[in-house]
Amino acid sequence: MTSLDSKLVGVLGDRTTKVLKDLFGYHTVGDLLHHYPRRYLVRGELSNISELNEGDEVTILAEIFSANSRRLQGRKGNILEVIVTDGTAKLSLTFFNQAWREKDLKVGKQGLFAGKVGVFNSKRQLSHPDYELIADGNDVDAAVEGFAGKYLPMYPASSKLPSWKISQCIELVIGSLDEVPDFLPEHIREKYGYPTLHQALAQLHNPVDLDSAEKARQRLTFDEAFLLQLLLLTRRKELKGLDAVARPVKSSGLLAEFDKSLPFELTAGQRDVSAEIEEDMAQPHPMNRLLQGEVGSGKTIVALRAMLTVVDNGGQAALLAPTEVLAAQHLRTIEKLLGSLSDGGMLGGSDQATQVTLITGSQSATARKEALALAASGAAGIVIGTHALLGESVDFKDLGLIVVDEQHRFGVEQRDALKSKAVTPPHLLVMTATPIPRTVAMTVFGDLDVSTLRELPLGRQPITTHVIPVLEKPGYLERAWERIREEVEQGHQAYVVAPRIAAGTSEDADIDFLMGESSSTLASVEELGPELQSGALKGLRVAPLHGKQSADVKEATMKAFANKELDVLISTTVIEVGVDVPNATVMVIMDADRFGVSQLHQLRGRVGRGTSPGLCLLVSSAIVDTPARERLEAVSQTVDGFELSRIDLEQRREGDVLGASQSGSRSHLRLLRVLRDESMIEQAREDASAILEEGVHKYALLQSELAQIQADAAADFIDKS
Ligand code: ADP
Ligand code: MG
Numbered sequence: 001m002t003s004l005d006s007k008l009v010g011v012l013g014d015r016t017t018k019v020l021k022d023l024f025g026y027h028t029v030g031d032l033l034h035h036y037p038r039r040y041l042v043r044g045e046l047s048n049i050s051e052l053n054e055g056d057e058v059t060i061l062a063e064i065f066s067a068n069s070r071r072l073q074g075r076k077g078n079i080l081e082v083i084v085t086d087g088t089a090k091l092s093l094t095f096f097n098q099a100w101r102e103k104d105l106k107v108g109k110q111g112l113f114a115g116k117v118g119v120f121n122s123k124r125q126l127s128h129p130d131y132e133l134i135a136d137g138n139d140v141d142a143a144v145e146g147f148a149g150k151y152l153p154m155y156p157a158s159s160k161l162p163s164w165k166i167s168q169c170i171e172l173v174i175g176s177l178d179e180v181p182d183f184l185p186e187h188i189r190e191k192y193g194y195p196t197l198h199q200a201l202a203q204l205h206n207p208v209d210l211d212s213a214e215k216a217r218q219r220l221t222f223d224e225a226f227l228l229q230l231l232l233l234t235r236r237k238e239l240k241g242l243d244a245v246a247r248p249v250k251s252s253g254l255l256a257e258f259d260k261s262l263p264f265e266l267t268a269g270q271r272d273v274s275a276e277i278e279e280d281m282a283q284p285h286p287m288n289r290l291l292q293g294e295v296g297s298g299k300t301i302v303a304l305r306a307m308l309t310v311v312d313n314g315g316q317a318a319l320l321a322p323t324e325v326l327a328a329q330h331l332r333t334i335e336k337l338l339g340s341l342s343d344g345g346m347l348g349g350s351d352q353a354t355q356v357t358l359i360t361g362s363q364s365a366t367a368r369k370e371a372l373a374l375a376a377s378g379a380a381g382i383v384i385g386t387h388a389l390l391g392e393s394v395d396f397k398d399l400g401l402i403v404v405d406e407q408h409r410f411g412v413e414q415r416d417a418l419k420s421k422a423v424t425p426p427h428l429l430v431m432t433a434t435p436i437p438r439t440v441a442m443t444v445f446g447d448l449d450v451s452t453l454r455e456l457p458l459g460r461q462p463i464t465t466h467v468i469p470v471l472e473k474p475g476y477l478e479r480a481w482e483r484i485r486e487e488v489e490q491g492h493q494a495y496v497v498a499p500r501i502a503a504g505t506s507e508d509a510d511i512d513f514l515m516g517e518s519s520s521t522l523a524s525v526e527e528l529g530p531e532l533q534s535g536a537l538k539g540l541r542v543a544p545l546h547g548k549q550s551a552d553v554k555e556a557t558m559k560a561f562a563n564k565e566l567d568v569l570i571s572t573t574v575i576e577v578g579v580d581v582p583n584a585t586v587m588v589i590m591d592a593d594r595f596g597v598s599q600l601h602q603l604r605g606r607v608g609r610g611t612s613p614g615l616c617l618l619v620s621s622a623i624v625d626t627p628a629r630e631r632l633e634a635v636s637q638t639v640d641g642f643e644l645s646r647i648d649l650e651q652r653r654e655g656d657v658l659g660a661s662q663s664g665s666r667s668h669l670r671l672l673r674v675l676r677d678e679s680m681i682e683q684a685r686e687d688a689s690a691i692l693e694e695g696v697h698k699y700a701l702l703q704s705e706l707a708q709i710q711a712d713a714a715a716d717f718i719d720k721s
Contacts, residue, residue: 001178002177003029003178003180004028004029004033004180005028006029007029008021008027008029008032011173012173016165019160020032020169023160032169032170032173033173033174033201034670035156035166035170036204036670037154037155037204037205038130039114039115039130039154040152040153040154040207041114041130042059042151046059046060046061047059047060048060048086048088048089049062049084049085049086049088049090049091050089051088052117052124054117054119054124056116057116058126059112059114060084060086061110061112062084062086062110062111063086063109063110064082064084064105064108064109065083066082066083066107067081067082067083067106068080069081069099069102077096077097078096079097080094080096080101080102080105081093082094082105091125091126093113093125093126093127093129093131094120094125094127095127096127098128104133105131105133111133111134112131112132113129113130113131114126114129114130114154115127115128115129115130130154132152132162132163151206151207151209151210151213152167153167153204153205155167170205171205171206174202174206180196180198181701182197182198182701183197184197184222184223184702185699185702188226188691189219193215194219194222195212195219197219197223199216200219201220203216204217204220217671218680221671221672224669224670224671224672225672225677225684226687226688227705227709228443228446228669228684229443229446229681229684229685230688230692230696230702230706231706231709232443232446232447233446233447233692234696234706235447236288236446239286239288239425239447240285240288242286242425243424243425244284244286244287244424245313245424246281246283246284247281247309247312247313247315247400247427248278248281248309248313249278249282249312253311254308254312254341254352254353254381255305255308255309255312257341257352258305258338258341259305261339262337264457266298266301267455267456267457267458269297270298270302272451273293273451274302274305276289277289277291277302277305277429278309280427281306281309281401286425286426287427287428287429287449288428288448288449289428289430289448289450289451290432290441290445290449290450290451291303291430291431291432291452291453292432292434292435292436292450292452292453293432293435293452294435294456294641295433295601295605295641296456296460296609298453298456299405299433300334300405301337302453303319303403303405303429304337306403306429307319307382307401308381310381310401311381311382313400315381315401316375316378316380316382316396316399316401317381317383317400317403318382318383318384318385318389318396318402318403318418319382319385319403319405320387320390320414321385321405322386322406323386323547324360324361324362324554324555325558326405326406327358327360327386328358328551328555328558329580330384331358332559332562333580334356340353341353342355343355344379344381354380354381354382355379355380355382356382356383357370357374357375357382358371358384359371359375359383359384359386359388359389359394360385360386360388360551361386361387361388361551362550362551363551372393372394372395375394375396375397376395376396377397378396378398383396389418390414390417390418396422398423399421399426400422400427401426401428401429402419402422402426402427403430404418404430404431405431406431433602433605433641434601434641434645435452435641435642435645436645437645437674439677439681440645440674440675442681442685443674446685459611460608461608461609461610461611461613461614462614463604463605463613463614463616463639464616465615465616465617465618465635465636465639466617466618466636467618467620467629468480468617468619469621469622469624469629470619470621471621471623472624480588480619481532482536483586483615483617484496484537484568484588485537485540487585487586487615488540488567488568491583492583492585492586493567493569493581493583494567494568494584494585494587494588495569495570495571495575495584495586495587495588495606495607496528496568496569496570496587496588496589497571497587497588497603498522498528498570498571498590498591499522499523499524499573499591499594500522500523500525500572501525501526501546501547502525502526522590522591522594523590523591525545525546525570525571526544528570528590529542529570532570540568541565541566541568542566542568542570543557543561543566543568543569543570545557545558545569545571545574546572557569558579561581561584562581564583573599576599576602576603579606580609581606581609582609582610584606585608585610585612585613585615586607586615586617587615587617588616588617588619589603589604589618589619591619591620592619592632593621593622593632597631597634597635597644597645597647597648598641598644598645600618600632601641603616604635631647649674649675
């Protein structure tokens, strides 16, 4: 009797069981059966190399003619090029950053190689092909011996456990497997013409033809989307069912005063989103809303209005920011916007006024003590902070609203830590300037309602972006520094952004998206500062800013920059999110290919915030036709954040997309790709929502599948903390 829950021990030998556990963490039959093949070698359908066409999915039988690895020019990493021949012609196989395969792929060895034919430098090639080498003295049939079908599955494997060995294990397991009960409700399965779970697993591992393999893959992909949506919708429903204190808008009070004093009109988008938030907060259930808005679309005001509404109701609001620079800026901006309305408790302050306070990790003991007291007594209606806000010593009198700025830096766990500081569940508003396509939002933030701010405030200036390819056009860099001088002469300010703090440091807290390994040749703030100061930017007022400086230094530098006492800020990505200095008009980003697409978009959003147009120059040594260069070109060609986030997402793996926010469910997602499978995700969401409406308890198998995933997620969570 073998089921998906059976232990592998007993079904397979002890040694194999141990290797599967060590390599992949597999314990059960189900774990192993969810190890899916990447593609299939087709027995008896080998292609001749001389007849390959671009775009074909092919399998060839060939002998290794040569194998050489070399470092890439002008960028990091190495490439292993293997030339194979089958007597009709030669073909190149390439592996990027996998030099270790060189010891596998020895000259003279024969093997089956499978992949999609591409063309590079007008030569045909297979990039990252799957292969099965033939043991010396064996023939082809012996190499695939023990496998009965025509389609030989190729699995993610290692030299310890090659693909054919995995395939043998799976065959053994399937042979002894009892009918697998299907958790997917039958009417859904029939609607899409999917195979049963048992059929799907059997067909994926040993297909009769490629069509049924594809159907099986679709079914299993749908399962992932469906279960994920069901989990997210369940969580959403649970959250909505909780009791919270309603905080409706009052006709008079801080909010009313604030609106009167606002120096500009809210945009239509800001009004709509505010109305949605106000309606949510007027309910006796917690709001759980995501506000995604383009860089510069004015999310802060929207959040501030929500915070004031809560204060008008006698509650407090917490604003969580990802960096100290941003937290400190929020304090300054909010105090400035509120004017005398934030003078609560001060001599001469109005009775309605409240207080705004700041809690960060590196503030002085006295400042912290004072801030903690203001939060605990309720005197501070608005408490701004970094993740220091999550600390145990932080207490609120009546926390009614949590605003999380730049959500992509925080996970569910952090939101929950802050929520636990409220007496009753607080309202929650999370904000992100990394706009994401609808289905991604559904997947990543599926438990939240989504509001979108697409419109920028009137009079916002356009940003022009150019790539400066230093290898091809070294002179352009000189021109970039001249542009900075010109802007400064006109009374404007500039940013220079570098990926590292200091030269040769192996690790920088400020880099969060590095393509490839780190390198000492990258520009650093500490080197660039003196170099520019004594060279290209001589005579200008230049200062460095980075994450390793003390809070006081950072604060003083930002303040000086905001007050126009500095011309140029040389900085790491600490300025990436939220920094708002309208007089800054030009930004030069060094080694721009080291940053992600969305990150570049965020960075350049720091210029063109005032009345003059912005200019962003992306300096890079990436050469033409490389993915790195193409990403930069994409950023220079559009300012549509949604478009850019698609490009960014396409280059990231699912685990990264889902990130910490789905820690647990992540291990259950193997096939699903949020962009490629958009329409499937939408369907799965509809189906999941119908099932939830009907009641999951009507589907016993489904209910226990969900419980299982939730238990795994909880276990993952405990492992991590
Ligand atoms: P983001 O959405 O990127 O966080 P901010 O909230 O920092 O954007 O707003 C960007 C700038 O636009 C700020 O200087 C803010 O004062 C200004 N702003 C916000 N709303 C409006 C508006 N309706 N009209 C004019 N300026 C606005
Ligand atoms: Mg912001």
